[in-house]
Amino acid sequence: MRSKLFLLSFSFLSFSVFAQEKEQDSLINNLSEVVITGQYNAQSVKKSVFQVKVISREDIDRQAGNNLADLLNQTLNINIIPNASSGKSSVQLFGLDAQYFKILVDNIPIINDEGLGNNTDLTQINLDDIQQIEIVEGSMGVEYGANAVSGIINIITKKNSKYKWEITPYIQEETIGKEYNLVDRGRHIQSLKVGHNFNEKWYANALITTNDFKGFLNDKKGKNHIENDGLRGYEWLPKEQLNVKSLISYNLKDHRFFYKFEFFKETTDRFDSFVDDGHHTQTQTTRPRSADEIFESERFFHHLNLTGKFNFMNYDASFSFQQQKRNVETYNYWIRTGEKFDVKNFEYESRDGFYSKANFSNFLKSENVDFQLGYEISEINGYLSSIAGLFQDNIDRRLGSYDVYGSTEVKINDKISIRPGVRALFSSQFSTQTALSLSSRFFLKNDYELRAIVGTSPRLPNYEEMYTYLVDVNHNVQGNPDLNPEQGVSAFLHLNKISKFKSGIQLSNKFSAWYIDVKDRIELIIVNQTPLQYQYRNIDVYKTIGTSFTSSLNYKNWIVNAGVTFAGVSKVLDSQENHSDDFLYGFQLNANLSYRVEKINTVFSAFVKYNGPQYQFVNQENENGESILVRGKQDGFTWLDATVKKSFFKNNFEVTVGARNILDITTINTTSVEGGAHSGPPTNILMGYGRSYFMKLLYKLNF
Structure with a gap:
């Protein structure tokens, strides 16, 4: 597949450029960007009662990001947490992990191996058909239901084109650290996207992308x-991905529908570091072998959306069926001959189900008052093999969620708007939950904008917390199917100021302050001393407070963005005998700049983010064998990327070259992690695979 796409891409590069139309690529951020997330109707950022951060298509292209992990690594308040042993990357926002954060595509939560919208592997989200990405920080339980405690990311895909035909092939080659060749080293990406306007009403597109990550050996x-020396295998696992997407849309004057389909497949190879030399005593020969695994994930995504307006209301309804399944093949491997034996295949984990969401608004036809009513329904079947965790049996459970919600947006005058909202969450597994929100926007003097947003959202227990079962002569660790959802509440304050000067400078500043509180936090606690027994219970509290300041300057061919965050985290660990509820503080800095050289049609960009030290209280033993509480530290580190993008042939052929992780970060030191039951704490955390270089060749055949 990869070689065919490679040849197909370059066959388009040889096509005559005279059929092209000039397509300008503007670096200037549009201050009146239209946003969708959390809105009654698509509207400008300025009119939104929520503070929405927009990552544009131009931003994605400047970073040459292929998946969501590539892109968000430079975003303030977001940490990407890679897992080299599984090949997955998750997101952390305000110190809360991916269970508290929701990722959506066109307002639909994405199903994955472990959840619906949450616990999403960022490397599995392809960006080739993306129009823009919208980020809202803070609890969004009214608009998006459970597990939207710390925020949401809404990925908006492209659904139209100004051209009759739009054909875009590209290839991208990357080194993995210092490792690269065309066969079994590096990262190799090929893509082909085709869009067609049949007439004024019908539009369709299709996309195929392969991403072949050959793994990172390091040592x-x-x-x-x-040799049985612990060096067999890879530090970062090899994996190959295939994305196939298609869309068809139909537009009338007042109504529109689209249907989207996606097929995703990922294959991850895991090689055991232990080698059995297979020594044969009679012949004094060896036949080394090892036990390996191949994990294969497949996702099917269907989404039908109907949007429009009647005389008496506006409507937006979506219906989705999704399935993601992860299978595993275990086998023994004769290393010298490359033969497999004792091959076994079985289902490892899966999710599938139906999801529907609809909202109705604009009943009053008033410019000052509007209200929205809506529902959200999901029927999700989840399966987890007993070997996928500490489970006594395979876990096969259904979770039905049936929510109704409503909100009212009131424009008190030209300067003040408020939006209260409420959602009732009904579930087949848990007691009825509620989510509340109150958002407000104030236009102040001298073009200042003030937004205040308070919201709540529950977080549902996961399979590990409910169904873990490890009971033998040495252990008694059990889940708790009677757990209650955690309760998250957040309050955000945003002050914005946009200034335009006669010199042509546009300056946008934003100051934010926040407070997030998660009650009934689920932790594993000791429920019996003799014999020693553990169980998951609702017991702890998590709090974070913080402030941030961001600034963006646009002047002629320059764009400069910078931001700083200072935040503190407090964990009230009633689950531990020794704990402290003090706030531990840390900070982040980020900046990026771009400059366009018009004469040579080239854009130079640089991106930098400093993740300051992170602290956490951990229990350690002193010299007398007593448990004491100490402040552990995870070292800070800086992530630096740079790109150069040059356009040829009236902007139809683009070459982007660059470097990621220029400062060559691989591991960072830590004393902030406690050890396990039979192991000491790790002393470092794997964060990257070193400095890497890439080149992307993209061709636009538009006519």
């Missing part, structure tokens, strides 16, 4: 290493 020796 490892790969799958064919025959």
Whole structure:
């Protein structure tokens, strides 16, 4: 597949450029960007009662980001948490992990191996058909239901084109650290996107992308290493991805529908570091072998959306069926001959189900008052093999959620708007929950804008917390199916100021302050001392407070953005005998700049983010064997990327070259993690695979 796409891409590069139309690529951020997330109707950022951060298509292209993990690494208040042993990357926002954060595509939560919208692997979200990405920080339970405690990311896909035909192939080659060749090293990406306007009403597109990550060896020796010295395998696992997407849309004057389909497939190879030399005493020969695994994930995504307006109301309704399944193949491997034996295949984990969401608004036809009513329904079947965790049996459960919600937006005058809202969450598994919100926007003197947003959202327990079962002569660790959802509440304050000067400078500043409180936090606690027994209970509290300041300057061919965050985290760990509820503070800095050289049609960009030290209280033993509480530290580190994008042939052919992780970050030191039951705490955390270089060649055949 990869070689065919490679040849197909370059066949388009040889096509005559005379059929092209000039397409300008503006670096200037449009201050009146239209946003969708949380709105009754698509509207400008300025009119939204929510503070919505927009990552544009131009921003994505400047970073040459292929998946969501590539892109969000430079975003303030967001940490990307890679897992080299599984190949997955998750997101952390305000110190809360991916269970508290929701990722949506066109307002629909994405199903994955472990959840619906939450616990999403960012490397599985392809960006090739994305129009823009919208981020809202803070609890969004009224608009988006459970598990939207710390915020949401809404990915808006492209659904139209100004051209009759739009054909875009590209290839992208990257090194993985210092490792690269065309066969079994590096990262190799190929893509082909085709869009067509049949007439004024009908539009369709299709996309196919392959992403072949060959893994990162570092000091490892790969799958064919025959010595039992712990060096067999990879530090970052090899994996290959295939994305196939299609869309068809139909537009009338007052109504529109679209249907989207996506097929995603990922294959991840895991090689055991232990090698059995297979020593044969009679012949004094060896036949080394190892036990390996291949994980294969497949996702099917269907989404039908109907949007429009009648004389008496506006409507927006979506219906989605999704399925993601992760299978595993286990086998023994004769290393010298490359033969497999004792091959076994079984389902590892899966999710599938139906989802529907609809809202109705604009009943009053008033410019000052509007209200919205809506529902959200999901029927999700989840399966988890007993070997996927500490489970006594395979877990096969259904979770039905049936929510209704409503809000009212009142424009008190030209300067003040407020929006209260409420949602009732009904579930087949948990007691009825509620989510509340109150958002307000104030236009102040001298073009200042003030937004105040308070919201709540529950977080539902996961399978590990409910169904863990490890009971033997040495252990008694159990889940708790009677757990209650955690309760999250947040309050945000945003002050914005946009200034325009006669010199042509546009300056946008934003100051934000926030407070997030998660009650009934689920933790594993000791419920019996003799014999020692553990169980998950609703017991702890998590709090974070913080402030941030961001600034954006546009002047002629320059764009400069910078931001700083200072935040503190407090964990009230009633689940532990020794704990402190003091706030531990840290900070982040980020900046990026771009400059366009008009004469040579080239854009130079640089992106930098400093993640300051993070602190956490951990229990350690002193010299007398007593448990004491100490402040652990995870070292800070800086992530620096740079790109150069040059356009040829009236902007139809683009070449982007660049470097990621220029400061060569691989691991960072830590004393902020406690050890396990039978192991000491880790002393470092794997964060990257070193400095890497890439080149992207993209061609636009538009006519």
